[in-house]
Amino acid sequence: MNCIIIDDEATARAIIGQLCSNENGLNVLEDFPNAMLAIKYLNQNEIDLIFLDIHMPDFTGFDFIETLKNPPKIVLTTSDPNFAIQAFEYDCIVDYLVKPITPQRFQKAIQKAEIKNHKPKLTADLGTEKVEVSSGNDLYVNIDRRLIKIDIPSIYLVEAKGDYINVKTEGKNYTVHSTLKKIADKLPDDLFLKVHRSYIINIDKIIDIEDNSVLIKKDVIPVSRSNRPELMKRLNLL
Amino acid sequence: MEEPNLSYIYSMSGGDKAFEEKLIGIIKSEFPEEKAEYYNNLKANNYKLVAGNVHKLKHKISILGLEKSYEIAIAFENNLLEGSTKLQDQFESILKTITNYLQKL
Numbered sequence: 028m029n030c031i032i033i034d035d036e037a038t039a040r041a042i043i044g045q046l047c048s049n050e051n052g053l054n055v056l057e058d059f060p061n062a063m064l065a066i067k068y069l070n071q072n073e074i075d076l077i078f079l080d081i082h083m084p085d086f087t088g089f090d091f092i093e094t095l096k097n098p099p100k101i102v103l104t105t106s107d108p109n110f111a112i113q114a115f116e117y118d119c120i121v122d123y124l125v126k127p128i129t130p131q132r133f134q135k136a137i138q139k140a141e142i143k144n145h146k147p148k149l150t151a152d153l154g155t156e157k158v159e160v161s162s163g164n165d166l167y168v169n170i171d172r173r174l175i176k177i178d179i180p181s182i183y184l185v186e187a188k189g190d191y192i193n194v195k196t197e198g199k200n201y202t203v204h205s206t207l208k209k210i211a212d213k214l215p216d217d218l219f220l221k222v223h224r225s226y227i228i229n230i231d232k233i234i235d236i237e238d239n240s241v242l243i244k245k246d247v248i249p250v251s252r253s254n255r256p257e258l259m260k261r262l263n264l265l
Numbered sequence: 266m267e268e269p270n271l272s273y274i275y276s277m278s279g280g281d282k283a284f285e286e287k288l289i290g291i292i293k294s295e296f297p298e299e300k301a302e303y304y305n306n307l308k309a310n311n312y313k314l315v316a317g318n319v320h321k322l323k324h325k326i327s328i329l330g331l332e333k334s335y336e337i338a339i340a341f342e343n344n345l346l347e348g349s350t351k352l353q354d355q356f357e358s359i360l361k362t363i364t365n366y367l368q369k370l
Contacts, residue, residue, distance in 0.1 A: 045284050127273055
């Protein structure tokens with residue numbers, strides 16, 4: 028994971044930098060004594076994780092988070108334990124470290140960040156075929172150079188149609204220039220299953236199953252022989 | 266009164282002497298600046314800024330293993346935010362202890 032450190036205290040930046048250097052796969056690209064410098068950097072660079080001090084003059088850590096359109100994962104670092112509840116309001120915050128940070132506690136935070144790292148993040152790359160997911164329950168699809176938000180649980184079916192995929196939701200259908208594999212990577216595994224090389228279904232939306240097909244809404248979807256055992260495993264069978 | 270120590274720094278350096286020296290160097294240069302800022306803001310009776318200075322200084326107090334002093338710093342910071350300078354003397358005594366300690370390093 029590529030990360031940056033934002034802290035107005037040089038001592039804190041040095042300590043966090045040292046803790047990062049002890050972790051495999053964690054690269055500190057830059058550190059900043061204030062949030063404004065970091066914002067400039069983030070406009071031009073993509074990173075996975077920020078170690079962010081809350082208590083900084085002029086611009087607090089929370090002010091900084093509010094300025095980010097699509098924040099990466101953030102580990103808060105602070106001498107003040109009183110902001111923990113506020114931190115829960117932000118999906119991007121993966122942990123809250125109270126200074127002085129111990130190596131053991133730091134490792135735990137990295138583990139949490141790594142788990143969250145499997146969630147893909149939104150990249151606003153207009154003009155190319157992209158299906159990207161933001162944090163939480165939303166999926167953004169690129170249609171005619173617009174990123175359109177789709178509520179993931181409302182998707183009941185995704186079908187491959189040549190170079191396109193058809194994303195069917197309870198309210199609307201979307202045809203997107205993308206592949207089934209790309210969208211499969213963005214959908215939560217516990218809710219969606221690929222039942223055929225051309226179909227991904229939302230397991231919660233199944234009405235019934237008959238031999239090698241499932242009924243979802245009014246769509247009858249084939250289930251390939253190789254995918255059937257996994258489907259059966261996922262059902263709450265009596 | 267408790268004495269500063271380098272236990273925390275050693276615990277996280279993993280024996281990396283270069284890092285230990287670097288960190289001590291940073292503390293030695295940053296601490297007097299923060300202390301001076303503290304006294305300046307105190308002189309101006311700007312307790313909100315003073316509280317911010319105490320907030321930063323208390324991290325160094327904890328790094329130097331001063332556990333009881335750290336609690337005093339927390340209480341003093343809270344007092345300042347409420348417009349009171351109660352515990353000022355005790356806090357400044359901690360600053361003196363650290364100053365003396367850093368001079369010897």
